[in-house]
Amino acid sequence: MDKKELIEKINKIKKQKNAIILAHCYQNIEIDFVADFVGDSLGLSQLAAKTDADKIIFAGVYFMAETAKILNPAKKVYLPNISGCDMADMINLKQIKEFKAKNPDTPVVCYINSTAAVKSECDICATSSNAIEVVKSLNTDKVLFVPDKYLAKWVEKNLPDVQITAYQGYCPTHYKINADDILNKKAENKEAIVLSHPECKDEVIEISDFVGSTTQMMKYCKESKNKEFIVATEFGVVQRLQRDYPNKKIIPISNEIYCPSMKENTLEDILYTLENENNEVKVDENIAKKAVNCIDRMLKI
Numbered sequence: 001m002d003k004k005e006l007i008e009k010i011n012k013i014k015k016q017k018n019a020i021i022l023a024h025c026y027q028n029i030e031i032d033f034v035a036d037f038v039g040d041s042l043g044l045s046q047l048a049a050k051t052d053a054d055k056i057i058f059a060g061v062y063f064m065a066e067t068a069k070i071l072n073p074a075k076k077v078y079l080p081n082i083s084g085c086d087m088a089d090m091i092n093l094k095q096i097k098e099f100k101a102k103n104p105d106t107p108v109v110c111y112i113n114s115t116a117a118v119k120s121e122c123d124i125c126a127t128s129s130n131a132i133e134v135v136k137s138l139n140t141d142k143v144l145f146v147p148d149k150y151l152a153k154w155v156e157k158n159l160p161d162v163q164i165t166a167y168q169g170y171c172p173t174h175y176k177i178n179a180d181d182i183l184n185k186k187a188e189n190k191e192a193i194v195l196s197h198p199e200c201k202d203e204v205i206e207i208s209d210f211v212g213s214t215t216q217m218m219k220y221c222k223e224s225k226n227k228e229f230i231v232a233t234e235f236g237v238v239q240r241l242q243r244d245y246p247n248k249k250i251i252p253i254s255n256e257i258y259c260p261s262m263k264e265n266t267l268e269d270i271l272y273t274l275e276n277e278n279n280e281v282k283v284d285e286n287i288a289k290k291a292v293n294c295i296d297r298m299l300k301i
C-alpha cells in the first residue's frame with residue numbers, strides 16, 4: 001500500500017469507528033496527515049479531556065496515553081507502540097513515596113511526563129507550558145518537583161521566592177544539547193534568535209533568547225519578525241517549523257536530537273491499531289482515581 005492509500009484507509013476507518021488520532025509534535029511528521037490534533041502535552045491533554053470520540057489512538061508515549069485514559073475512563077485508548085518516556089521512567093511509585101517521606105509537608109508538583117502511579121502521589125500536574133503558573137498557583141514558598149530537574153530549575157529561576165526541591169530526573173534527548181552546539185550555530189548565523197525547551201540543561205537556557213514549551217516556541221517563531229531561529233529541542237519540532245514557515249530559516253542543533261521512543265510509530269502501525277484495536281491502555285482504578293485529581297487541578301488553571 002502506498003502512503004496515499006494508507007492515509008485514505010486510516011481516515012476512512014477512523015470515521016467508521018468514531019475514533020480520534022492525537023499526535024505529539026515529536027512524532028514522525030507523516031503522522032500529521034492522519035492526526036486530528038498535533039500538539040504538545042498540554043494541548044493534547046486538554047483535547048483528550050473534551051473529545052466526543054469513542055476511541056482515542058495516541059501517537060505518543062505511554063504517559064500521554066495513560067493521561068488520556070485517566071481523563072476518559074469510559075473510552076478506549078490505544079497506543080500503536082508501547083513506547084515509554086525515559087524521563088518518566090526515572091521515577092516509580094516507590095521512589096516518589098521515598099522522595100515525599102524525605103521532604104514531608106511540602107506540596108508536590110509532577111511534570112506531566114510521569115506515570116499514572118507517580119501522578120497518584122502528587123498534588124498537581126504541570127506541563128512545560130504552564131509549570132510556572134502551576135507553582136505560582138500554590139501560594140507556597142517551597143515545593144517538591146518531579147521528575148525533571150531542569151524544568152524545576154527553570155521554574156525556580158522565574159519564581160525566585162519559591163524554593164524547589166527537585167527529583168534528579170531529566171530528558172536524555174534534551175540532555176544531548178550543549179551550550180557549545182548553540183554557540184557554534186550562532187557563530188554561523190549571527191542574526192538568529194535562540195529558542196530552547198526548558199528540559200534543556202542550564203548552560204543552554206542561560207544563552208537562549210527565548211525559553212518555552214513546544215507550542216510556545218512555535219508561536220514565537222510564527223509571530224516574530226525575525227527570519228532566523230536556532231531551535232534547541234527535538235527534531236520533530238524543527239521539521240514542523242521548517243514545513244510551516246518556509247520563508248524563515250529554521251536551524252536545528254542536529255538531526256541527531258530526536259527521541260527514539262517518539263519515533264516508533266508509523267502510519268502502518270496506526271492503521272494496524274485502528275483495524276485490530278491492539279495495545280489498549282488500562283490504568284488501575286485506584287491509581288486513576290487519585291491521579292485524575294492531580295491532572296484536573298492543573299486543567300482548571
Ligand code: SF4
Binds near residue numbers: 061173
Ligand atoms: S523527548 Fe524526553 S521527555 Fe519527551 S518523551 Fe522523549 S524521553 Fe520523554
